[in-house]
Amino acid sequence: MSRILLLAWRYVAYHRIKTVILVICLTLTIVLPLTAHLLITHYGDALLARARATPLVLGAKGNRFDLVLKALYFGSATVDPIFTAEVEKIQEEKLGLPIPLHLRYTAGGNPIVGTTLDYFEFRGLRVGVGALPRKLGEAVLGAEVAAELGRGPGDYLFSDQKSLYDITKTYPLKMHITGVLTESGTPDDRAVFVDLKTAWIIGGLCHGHQDVVAEVDEKAVLLRTDDQVVTDDSIYEYNEVTPENIDSFHIHAEPGELPLSAIIVVPSDEKSGTILKARYNNDPEGLNRMLVPEVVVTELMGLVFKVKRFFDASFGLITVSTILFLVLVVLLSLRIRKREMETMFKIGCSRMTVIWLQATELVIVLLMSLVLSGAISVAAVLLAPRFVGLV
Amino acid sequence: MNPQSSILNPQSSILIEIKGLDFRYGQGTFRLVIPELCIARGEKVAFIGPSGSGKTTLIHLIAGILTPHAGSIRAGDVELTQQSDRWRRNYRISRIGFVFQEFELLEYLTVRDNILLPYYLNGLLRLAPEVRKTAEELAAAMNLGDKLKRHPKNLSQGERQRVAICRALIASPEVLIADEPTGNLDPETARAILALLLGEVERRGATLLMVTHNYALLDAFERVIDIGDFARGSRS
Numbered sequence: 108m109s110r111i112l113l114l115a116w117r118y119v120a121y122h123r124i125k126t127v128i129l130v131i132c133l134t135l136t137i138v139l140p141l142t143a144h145l146l147i148t149h150y151g152d153a154l155l156a157r158a159r160a161t162p163l164v165l166g167a168k169g170n171r172f173d174l175v176l177k178a179l180y181f182g183s184a185t186v187d188p189i190f191t192a193e194v195e196k197i198q199e200e201k202l203g204l205p206i207p208l209h210l211r212y213t214a215g216g217n218p219i220v221g222t223t224l225d226y227f228e229f230r231g232l233r234v235g236v237g238a239l240p241r242k243l244g245e246a247v248l249g250a251e252v253a254a255e256l257g258r259g260p261g262d263y264l265f266s267d268q269k270s271l272y273d274i275t276k277t278y279p280l281k282m283h284i285t286g287v288l289t290e291s292g293t294p295d296d297r298a299v300f301v302d303l304k305t306a307w308i309i310g311g312l313c314h315g316h317q318d319v320v321a322e323v324d325e326k327a328v329l330l331r332t333d334d335q336v337v338t339d340d341s342i343y344e345y346n347e348v349t350p351e352n353i354d355s356f357h358i359h360a361e362p363g364e365l366p367l368s369a370i371i372v373v374p375s376d377e378k379s380g381t382i383l384k385a386r387y388n389n390d391p392e393g394l395n396r397m398l399v400p401e402v403v404v405t406e407l408m409g410l411v412f413k414v415k416r417f418f419d420a421s422f423g424l425i426t427v428s429t430i431l432f433l434v435l436v437v438l439l440s441l442r443i444r445k446r447e448m449e450t451m452f453k454i455g456c457s458r459m460t461v462i463w464l465q466a467t468e469l470v471i472v473l474l475m476s477l478v479l480s481g482a483i484s485v486a487a488v489l490l491a492p493r494f495v496g497l498v
Numbered sequence: 499m500n501p502q503s504s505i506l507n508p509q510s511s512i513l514i515e516i517k518g519l520d521f522r523y524g525q526g527t528f529r530l531v532i533p534e535l536c537i538a539r540g541e542k543v544a545f546i547g548p549s550g551s552g553k554t555t556l557i558h559l560i561a562g563i564l565t566p567h568a569g570s571i572r573a574g575d576v577e578l579t580q581q582s583d584r585w586r587r588n589y590r591i592s593r594i595g596f597v598f599q600e601f602e603l604l605e606y607l608t609v610r611d612n613i614l615l616p617y618y619l620n621g622l623l624r625l626a627p628e629v630r631k632t633a634e635e636l637a638a639a640m641n642l643g644d645k646l647k648r649h650p651k652n653l654s655q656g657e658r659q660r661v662a663i664c665r666a667l668i669a670s671p672e673v674l675i676a677d678e679p680t681g682n683l684d685p686e687t688a689r690a691i692l693a694l695l696l697g698e699v700e701r702r703g704a705t706l707l708m709v710t711h712n713y714a715l716l717d718a719f720e721r722v723i724d725i726g727d728f729a730r731g732s733r734s
Contacts, residue, residue: 110621113618114618117607118606121605121606121607122606446602447604450602453558453563454665455590455594456619456620457587
């Protein structure tokens with residue numbers, strides 16, 4: 108058998124171009140369905156695992172898929188805001204633990220997650236180096252973000268400018284990095300975590316500036332009353348929170364009207380969960396709704412699998428055509444190599460050995476295609492988070 | 499019965515003995531009828547005859563590639579026509595060396611692997627290190643010592659035929675069958691190749707059966723057989 112293998116390998120190696128073309132054709136036929144299958148299976152499981160670990164998500168009515176993908180995987184879709192009053196309401200009624208999420212901004216292309224310390228405990232996130240943010244303007248990095256940016260505690264990170272040419276927008280905030288989380292293999296690895304107020308500073312709802320009473324030039328004051336001072340735009344706003352200016356930061360909104368992207372709710376018990384779902388979902392006039400992420404993600408995966416079935420059928424046709432192409436190549440090759448095989452037979456080789464030789468050549472090409480397909484598929488599965496950014 | 503060791507009786511001077519042979523291709527009109535033909539051990543025989551007269555058919559019958567409809571072909575003490583396909587394959591690989599007009603080298607193998615091809619194709623031959631050494635010695639004797647790693651496309655016609663001769667000789671056959679081995683060579687190279695063949699056959703005490711159209715080469719043979727005398731009808 109080793110002699111046949113050697114001869115077959117010599118043939119395949121000598122006819123490099125033919126071999127490469129065959130391997131590419133077969134690899135493409137194998138790699139597309141294989142990668143699709145692996146991606147859907149692997150990420151389907153990962154998506155569902157995170158969804159199952161998140162009991163409820165409260166958010167504004169709209170696209171339920173966008174809301175869940177935003178709250179769980181920090182997707183890029185824009186969702187309507189929900190307000191902090193809902194957090195207070197759930198806390199007051201003791202129906203569960205509300206974990207607010209503010210998910211509008213990015214830093215270095217990575218999502219900035221404005222939340223509370225409850226989030227880290229809820230997700231089981233641990234700080235690998237440094238500490239969690241304790242003050243305004245501080246951030247803790249997910250493991251992948253830290254590795255990608257090459258930054259850690261003591262370094263700083265700017266939030267991304269939302270609109271480079273819109274001077275009415277706030278400036279990027281210079282955030283101080285206090286720690287790096289340990290790797291969790293979840294979207295948390297690719298996020299920057301800040302306190303909610305820090306997220307509102309980035310959005311301009313919370314800001315710090317010169318003391319308009321003591322520090323501002325009188326020429327900049329447009330109106331001064333007993334309880335109000337209005338200035339023009341020349342007033343200096345801080346884009347970094349320091350010990351010197353931290354006291355000047357304040358919020359321009361009522362406490363219950365601050366915007367959030369979603370609220371993860373961990374109900375106190377099953378009954379509380381049912382009450383919460385009923386309250387939000389049975390109110391046709393209500394602006395918000397309570398979603399069960401597992402249900403939404405399962406529904407989403409169902410849609411994905413429907414699409415996959417269509418692609419599977421297409422891949423099936425491609426496979427058939429490739430097999431026919433391969434058969435044609437083999438038949439033509441047999442015709443071209445008829446004299447070679449006849450010579451082998453005359454010398455003293457059995458017809459069966461000649462068939463084995465041909466089959467071994469085909470198997471080598473197939474194996475090369477399978478190995479290449481496997482490598483590409485695994486690489487695609489490993490690299491997908493970087494490009495898809497979901498799980 | 500092991501074709502490698504026991505078919506050819508070294509005491510007998512008769513190597514191939516054909517009696518009452520009758521061969522036809524399917525339903526065609528061609529017919530090769532040989533009442534009697536004996537070839538002695540060590541004899542150098544040339545088969546001549548017009549195209550389609552059955553020269554190649556006869557050497558294929560002697561090699562056990564074809565089997566006749568009637569008659570007997572004995573190789574030493576063994577009746578070839580009564581042996582299995584497998585036996586005849588093993589007989590060919592171990593006792594017969596083939597040289598073809600078109601060389602029939604495998605383009606994807608180097609000179610060294612082409613010479614060793616019989617050892618790759620049939621498990622009866624054991625590819626021991628000394629066989630590889632023999633291949634190198636054979637190549638050196640044929641002035642191919644520095645071309646062992648080359649592929650056939652990088653060789654001249656004469657060199658290719660010398661590689662084919664090395665392949666035919668590697669298993670030390672008792673019979674060398676050459677089917678128009680000089681047909682594709684210029685006269686000078688043809689003479690050189692024939693001299694090589696005859697020299698090797700002489701040195702090994704082997705038997706040479708050669709089909710040729712080149713009458714200029716016939717002086718070198720001990721016996722010339724015109725197959726046209728045995729053929730009837732036409733293969734076409």
